[in-house]
Amino acid sequence: MIERESAADIEARAVRWVVRADQGLLTAAERAELDAWLAGDPRRAGAHARAEAAWVMLDRAKALSGPSPSPARGGMVRRGLLAGLGAAVAACAAIVVVPRLLSARYGTAVGEIRRVPLSDGSLAAINTDTVLDVAMRPRLRQVKLDKGEAWFQVAKDPQRPFVVESGPVRVRAVGTAFSVRRRDGGCEVLVTEGVVEAWSQEVGAAPRRVRAGERIFVSDEVGPASPAAAPIDITRSLAWREGQIVLDGEAFAAAAAEFNRYNARKIVIADETMGEEKLVGWFRTNEPESFARAAASSFGGKVSVRGDVILVEAGE
């Protein structure tokens, strides 16, 4: 569902067809091409009708007489947009000039997500309830992840490998982007760019190479499993960087556990069968109650809130 043709792409093509057809320039072959395109997806036919409607509506302008209207309004709209862009650029600039320390600890509270620039030019996005210790040494960029999860965009520096340490698990990168999540008994590693090497110090085996679009679980005691290709999965799994949880067929119980990582108010599902129901959706990490209510109503359950517990039970 993530890789389908975007509404914007569809609109762009639909508009071009409308403009060209208006000039009466469509050959029989083009007409056939248009028909085939329209038949491919109801959204295309819809976008085409919409663009055509707007185009035809503009013919009403012919009824106007007198001088053409002042463009002042449009000018204002554009200036407003530019001002917005300016603010966005300023916000980006502000991130870059944050002071950089050589050795630092970064912690996040439950529900907190931080992005921090590191002194070597790398960037770390730190997920909920995480502790990260960063030490920039002359020959090594050392990052300790005691608990939680973080994603790193690593600045290239072949002389100084970037190594994430979590228990006995090691993940090494030179210039790449990846995330490490501490779980019971090991770490989950997702690679979004380049290549990393992952291993456990408890095991003698050679490091395992993991490439962009792959995920791997590195057990503390057994070492790395085989990497699995999962590019779409990875995009979803890293949605937390935007404060989102993206579900695509996860069980309700697993999804609730994911929300519970981010919130002091915990979702408790009293009904086991309901906990196994699968769901799809896009949520904000900090809205566990909306999520619980939406899911419960979809599965015929009911929700009650007592103190820090959001209880989901089977409906009557």
Next chain:
Amino acid sequence: MTDGRARIVAWLGREILPHEGDVRAWLRRSLAAAGDADDVIQETYCRLAGLASVDHIESPRAYFFQAARSVALEQLRRARVVRIETVTEIDALNVELDEPSPERIAGGRRELARVQRLIAALPDRCRRIFEMRKIEGLPQREIARRMGVTEHVVENESVRGLRAILAALAEGETHQDAVPRRSSSHDRTRKRR
């Protein structure tokens, strides 16, 4: 365009497009990701364009809301999707329907003003092309000659202009002076992908 098709398209432009901003705002409040609202809108136009006749439709605005609602619900069912507020917000529909249609209030004059404003808001070169094409009714070849550019440039500018106009319609720019729009107070996460 056949006659029937031409009638539907004209009806869409006159009776449906002006309400798109409101329908979108409602969809955005109901669905978590704006990308989904775009999909629903396109599918809704597909349904409306496929109508055999529109004579029986008394309130196009209400019809538009109902159609969008039914497309949205169908998508939810198809994907077994649950999203923030979907369930509660779907009932907010009734509130929207009670608002008087700006079309019914204002009639043709406002429609002309709207078209005028949409064209006026375009970037300069786009605007000139649209004025020649839509007001003076010049063919593309003649527009290209007068502006000293190729027909290809005129086509590209036309595409750009029409997309800008569709974007303005999507924002509900067109009748902000007719009905105060309910602002979307939710700080929603917009992007997916």
